[in-house]
Every structure is written in structure tokens, then in C-alpha cells.
Amino acid sequence: MPSTENDLGNLLRAWRDRRAPADVGLQAYGRRRARGLRREELAALAGVSVDYLVRLEQGRSRRPGPQVVAALARALQLDEREAAVLHQAAGLPVPSGRTVSVHVPPGVQRLITRMVDYPVAVFAADWTLIAWNAMWSALIGDPHQRPLADRNLIRATFYGSAAWTPIVRIDDSADGSPDEKEQGALVADLRHAVTTYPDDETLRALVAEVRAASPPFRELWDSGAAGRHTSTRKLVQHPLAGELVLDCDVLTTPNSDLKIILYTAAADSRDSERLDFLRVSAVHSVT
Incomplete structure (x- = not known):
């Protein structure tokens, strides 16, 4: 179960900040305050709305479904250990080796x-x-x-x-x-x-x-x-x-x-x- 603090939002922001646009095949545009991905860029890569991503990062939504979490993990290029942490923060079971994996290294x-x-x-x-x-x-x-x-x-x-x-x-x-x-x-x-x-x-x-x-x-x-x-x-x-x-x-x-x-x-x-x-x-x- 997720903690009472905003673990999920904190993780999403931290991993978004460390991932440069070039890492995910995007060209940087406009003036950027930080090296990482903008919210709209991550939302587009994961196939979710910007508003929903904002609510996840701010802790107003804390229980995304497994497909959303898997899409965010792929968009952020998380490894298996990090993807497991993201699932736990969202209150989801960590995918086991006995079900089809959607993790992309x-x-x-x-x-x-x-x-x-x-x-x-x-x-x-x-x-x-x-x-x-x-x-x-x-x-x-x-x-x-x-x-x-x-x-x-x-x-x-x-x-x-x-x-x-x-x-x-x-x-x-x-x-x-x-x-x-x-x-x-x-x-x-x-x-x-x-x-x-x-x-x-x-x-x-x-x-x-x-x-x-x-x-x-x-x-x-x-x-x-x-x-x-x-x-x-x-x-x-x-x-x-x-x-x-x-x-x-x-x-x-x-x-x-x-x-x-x-x-x-x-x-x-x-x-x-x-x-x-x-x-x-x-x-x-x-x-």
C-alpha cells in the first residue's frame, strides 16, 4: 500500500527530472528551467492526459491502474528494480515472473x-x-x-x-x-x-x-x-x-x-x- 506521503508523485517528479528529451527521442524546444522532461512530454509518451499526470504528481490521484503504471515506467525508461518501486508506490503488486511482462529494458x-x-x-x-x-x-x-x-x-x-x-x-x-x-x-x-x-x-x-x-x-x-x-x-x-x-x-x-x-x-x-x-x-x- 502507498504511504500517507506522496511517494508516487515524488518518484514521478524525480525520474522525470533526470530524463532528458534526447533520451526519449524528443527535441528540446523553448526555454527550459530544468534538464528533464516536461509534464506534457511525459504525458504524451505514456499516453495519459497532462491533467492526470499533474494529479498523480501532486498526490490528488494515488491509485493509477497497472497499465498506466507500466506505461509511465516505459516512458521514463525505468529498469526492473525501479519499475517495481513505482508499482509499490502506486499500491500495486509487483509483476511476477509467472505473468506476461510489459517491462521494456x-x-x-x-x-x-x-x-x-x-x-x-x-x-x-x-x-x-x-x-x-x-x-x-x-x-x-x-x-x-x-x-x-x-x-x-x-x-x-x-x-x-x-x-x-x-x-x-x-x-x-x-x-x-x-x-x-x-x-x-x-x-x-x-x-x-x-x-x-x-x-x-x-x-x-x-x-x-x-x-x-x-x-x-x-x-x-x-x-x-x-x-x-x-x-x-x-x-x-x-x-x-x-x-x-x-x-x-x-x-x-x-x-x-x-x-x-x-x-x-x-x-x-x-x-x-x-x-x-x-x-x-x-x-x-x-x-
């Missing part, structure tokens, strides 16, 4: 922040989107504008969340159906997550939900289908940049079930030029 945070040329995002073991850079928002759309439930790739793949725009699909190839390969790999990943995190009720609820809503998912799940992720090419229909064919790679980190998704294009190609266009759009959006 600071090194991975810096990677996606500083990789400004390409769309990069991080997904949890249940394929929920938990971190991304400005180029990802420019290509796929700002995830902050979607409900949390619509940020899950399993839902988006198997029963077509309309919030995932623009439409992204795997390019056709002669070696079987790329769509079926990706679906099989996603289901195999999810089955591994259920085995690894047996105490995660949210994860079990996700499986039950998608299994009831999607016959293709149910068939793959019941068959025990296995699969693995490989590099693929995807066709993206973007409302501003037009059609892009991009290489999609799924990267992993040691001792973690996080998945890092990276979209790239060959140098000096038409697709690279269109990514350059989106990069300008991303810069304008951030500034």
Missing part, C-alpha cells in the same frame, strides 16, 4: 528511440504492442489513438481489428501461403506464452476470446500447430505514401519474450523514398 527503449530511419515496435509475449517509435506511428497509425484491446496483434490478425490501419498483408510467394505461415507462427508463440505464464488470467482470457471469435484460430490452436518466424516481405497500403513493399523482421532479446518488429526497405528504392516521406511526416508530428 532501458537498452531496448533507447534502441527504438534512436532508430529514427525505420518503423520499430516492441510486442509482449501475448503479442500486445507496448512500445514503438515515431516512424511506426507514421506507418501504422498512432497506437495511442486505439483502445488497449485493439493493440493486440492476435486480435488484429484473426478477426480484423479495424483500428489497425493502414492494411498490412504479407506479400504472395510461391512457397505456400505466407498468411498461413504467419498465423501458425503467431499461434505457436501464443501457446508457448500460455505454457510459460500459467498464472496469467488475461492471457488465458485472450485465448478463449479469439478461439470463440475466429474459426481459423480455433483450428490452429486445437491442432497444436507449430511454426516459427522468418523474415518476410509485406505490402503496406498507406493513405499518404501509397504502396510500400517492406522487409519485416522479428528480433528477440536474451532472457526475454519480447518481440521487436522492424520494417526496412532497400536503399535507393521507391519504397525507401516513401519511407523518407513518412520520416518527414513523423518529425512534423513529434515537433
Whole structure:
């Protein structure tokens, strides 16, 4: 339980003050009284309102939900020990190793922040989107504008969340159906997550939900289908940049079930030029 003093607000202010805008991929602007992040910058990074962040820092709100605390920890680039302290100050249980973690190590945070040329995002073991850079928002759309439930790739793949725009699909190839390969790999990943995190009720609820809503998912799940992720090419229909064919790679980190998704294009190609266009759009959006 949080103490009678404003531990949560004090921690948020202290960690906000130590994090420079450049650390989180922002350009400093205007006259700044301190080196750290402004409230509006942290609020935007965490996907909360400035007013709510003010109330947390001033102690007028002391019980944020676990998703808000996790988002603040990621935005502040806290390590696991610091994230645990933040959860305790908010009166929340510290995430255990038997539930899906949404913690993104600071090194991975810096990677996606500083990789400004390409769309990069991080997904949890249940394929929920938990971190991304400005180029990802420019290509796929700002995830902050979607409900949390619509940020899950399993839902988006198997029963077509309309919030995932623009439409992204795997390019056709002669070696079987790329769509079926990706679906099989996603289901195999999810089955591994259920085995690894047996105490995660949210994860079990996700499986039950998608299994009831999607016959293709149910068939793959019941068959025990296995699969693995490989590099693929995807066709993206973007409302501003037009059609892009991009290489999609799924990267992993040691001792973690996080998945890092990276979209790239060959140098000096038409697709690279269109990514350059989106990069300008991303810069304008951030500034």
C-alpha cells in the first residue's frame, strides 16, 4: 500500500527530472528551467492526459491502474528494480515472473528511440504492442489513438481489428501461403506464452476470446500447430505514401519474450523514398 506521503508523485517528479528529451527521442524546444522532461512530454509518451499526470504528481490521484503504471515506467525508461518501486508506490503488486511482462529494458527503449530511419515496435509475449517509435506511428497509425484491446496483434490478425490501419498483408510467394505461415507462427508463440505464464488470467482470457471469435484460430490452436518466424516481405497500403513493399523482421532479446518488429526497405528504392516521406511526416508530428 502507498504511504500517507506522496511517494508516487515524488518518484514521478524525480525520474522525470533526470530524463532528458534526447533520451526519449524528443527535441528540446523553448526555454527550459530544468534538464528533464516536461509534464506534457511525459504525458504524451505514456499516453495519459497532462491533467492526470499533474494529479498523480501532486498526490490528488494515488491509485493509477497497472497499465498506466507500466506505461509511465516505459516512458521514463525505468529498469526492473525501479519499475517495481513505482508499482509499490502506486499500491500495486509487483509483476511476477509467472505473468506476461510489459517491462521494456532501458537498452531496448533507447534502441527504438534512436532508430529514427525505420518503423520499430516492441510486442509482449501475448503479442500486445507496448512500445514503438515515431516512424511506426507514421506507418501504422498512432497506437495511442486505439483502445488497449485493439493493440493486440492476435486480435488484429484473426478477426480484423479495424483500428489497425493502414492494411498490412504479407506479400504472395510461391512457397505456400505466407498468411498461413504467419498465423501458425503467431499461434505457436501464443501457446508457448500460455505454457510459460500459467498464472496469467488475461492471457488465458485472450485465448478463449479469439478461439470463440475466429474459426481459423480455433483450428490452429486445437491442432497444436507449430511454426516459427522468418523474415518476410509485406505490402503496406498507406493513405499518404501509397504502396510500400517492406522487409519485416522479428528480433528477440536474451532472457526475454519480447518481440521487436522492424520494417526496412532497400536503399535507393521507391519504397525507401516513401519511407523518407513518412520520416518527414513523423518529425512534423513529434515537433
